[in-house]
Structures are given as C-alpha cells and as structure tokens.
Amino acid sequence: QTVVTQEPSFSVSPGGTVTLTCALSSGSVSTSYHPSWYQQTPGQIPRTLMYRTNVRSAGVPDRFTGSILGNKAALTITGAQADDESDYYCALYMGSGIWVFGGGTKLTVL
Amino acid sequence: EVQLVQSGTEVKKPGDSLKISCQGSGDSFTNHWIAWVRRMPGKGLEWMGIIYLRDSDTRYSPSFQGQVTISADKSISSAYLQWNSLKASDSAMYYCATKTPGEYFQHWGQGTLVSVSS
Numbered sequence: 652q653t654v655v656t657q658e659p660s661f662s663v664s665p666g667g668t669v670t671l672t673c674a675l676s677s678g679s680v681s682t683s684y685h686p687s688w689y690q691q692t693p694g695q696i697p698r699t700l701m702y703r704t705n706v707r708s709a710g711v712p713d714r715f716t717g718s719i720l721g722n723k724a725a726l727t728i729t730g731a732q733a734d735d736e737s738d739y740y741c742a743l744y745m746g747s748g749i750w751v752f753g754g755g756t757k758l759t760v761l
Numbered sequence: 762e763v764q765l766v767q768s769g770t771e772v773k774k775p776g777d778s779l780k781i782s783c784q785g786s787g788d789s790f791t792n793h794w795i796a797w798v799r800r801m802p803g804k805g806l807e808w809m810g811i812i813y814l815r816d817s818d819t820r821y822s823p824s825f826q827g828q829v830t831i832s833a834d835k836s837i838s839s840a841y842l843q844w845n846s847l848k849a850s851d852s853a854m855y856y857c858a859t860k861t862p863g864e865y866f867q868h869w870g871q872g873t874l875v876s877v878s879s
Contacts, residue, residue, distance in 0.1 A: 652823055652824070685864035685865065687864070687865035687866070689806070689866070691800075691806070696869045696870070696871060696872060697798075697856065697866075698869075699865065699866060699869075702861075702863050702864075702867075703863050703864070703865070706863070708867070738805070740805060740806050742806075742808065742865065742866070747820065748811060748818075749820055749822065750796070750811075750864075751808060751822070752798070752805065752806045752808050753805070754805050755805035755806065
C-alpha cells in the first residue's frame with residue numbers, strides 16, 4: 652500500500668523560510684501525481700492552499716510556493732508569520748480515482 | 762459558490778449503524794465528485810473514498826474498502842457515508858469535500874463529529 656511521507660514536525664522563526672516536503676514510499680513524486688496542499692488549524696476545517704503542484708488557491712498569499720524538489724513535492728513558506736502555525740497536509744493522486752494524504756507536518760512558528 | 766453542509770454530531774454505541782450526510786449547493790452541483798476524509802483524534806487527514814453524484818461511481822481507499830459505504834442521491838445533491846456496525850475506533854471527525862477537475866479538493870464541509878463509546 653502506498654505511503655506518503657511528510658516531516659512530522661518543523662519549526663521556523665517568524666520571518667524565516669521553511670520547506671515542507673511530501674514523498675512517496677516507492678518512487679518519485681512528479682506533477683503527474685497532481686500534488687495539492689492543505690492547511691488545518693485546530694478546530695478549523697481544512698483550507699486548500701495549493702494544487703497542481705504550484706497553483707495557489709484563491710486568497711492564498713504568494714509567500715506560499717509549491718514545487719517539485721528532487722523526488723518530492725514541496726511547499727515553501729517565505730516570511731513565516733505567527734498565523735502560519737498549523738498542520739500541513741499534502742495529497743497525491745494515485746490514478747484510478749484514488750488519493751492519498753500524507754501524514755501531515757505540524758509547523759511551529761517561534 | 763459551492764457550499765457543503767454536513768449532518769450534525771453523532772454519539773453512538775459500538776455495533777450501532779450510522780449514516781452521515783453531506784448536502785451541496787451551487788452551480789451544476791451534480792457534476793461534482795464528493796470525497797470523504799477522516800481525521801481521528803491526534804492523527805492526520807485520511808482519504809476514505811469518493812463518489813460521483815451524477816452516476817454514483819464510487820472509489821474507495823484500500824484502507825476503508827469494506828469498512829464503510831459511500832452513496833449518493835443526486836436528486837437532493839447529497840452524499841452519504843455509512844457504517845453497518847460502528848467500532849470505538851471509528852470515533853473521528855469526518856469531512857466531505859468537492860473534487861475539482863484539477864484533481865484536488867476545493868470546497869470542504871464543516872465536518873461531522875462521530876463519537877462511538879459504550
């Protein structure tokens with residue numbers, strides 16, 4: 652069964668830059684997997700940040716950038732702010748109408 | 762603008778059956794695929810499965826195949842997630858979300874909290 656792996660946790664200083672990644676248990680992540688990224692803070696519904704690797708969802712600031720870095724999908728936050736402290740999830744499309752979410756990264760801004 | 766409204770909190774006992782709902786509104790809503798996503802306490806998001814409202818074409822994550830049933834009623838723009846015999850481990854928040862042609866989940870329901878305890 653396919654496993655999608657993310658860093659369990661990450662810490663960034665206010666104003667700093669952090670890159671979260673999304674890897675496959677076997678093989679490389681490419682644009683063919685249509686990587687998307689979601690943000691969820693406690694008590695809130697998930698918010699769609701990024702889709703098709705690097706397209707920002709409406710209202711998402713341009714300090715969020717999506718890319719493929721090596722064999723992984725990546726979400727880079729530039730100029731981190733306190734309200735970026737949240738859980739971040741990637742999702743990959745496996746084909747045949749099946750998606751898999753990564754385990755999520757808990758981002759701390761301090 | 763698409764909006765998804767989910768049914769309310771459920772408190773059940775092990776062995777009970779349950780069907781929760783997700784009703785959508787907005788332009789051409791029956792042309793949407795609706796996914797179900799689980800978030801267990803202290804855990805991450807898990808993709809459970811997806812259904813096409815127009816013809817009820819359904820796909821399941823291997824992890825959830827046989828454990829739940831996803832169904833739909835296009836006449837009322839609703840998707841459902843059903844259990845025949847709940848377990849304590851089914852306690853979680855369940856979200857529905859629309860899938861776009863860009864292969865991502867765009868609009869999210871407010872979530873349905875399911876609590877299963879004896």
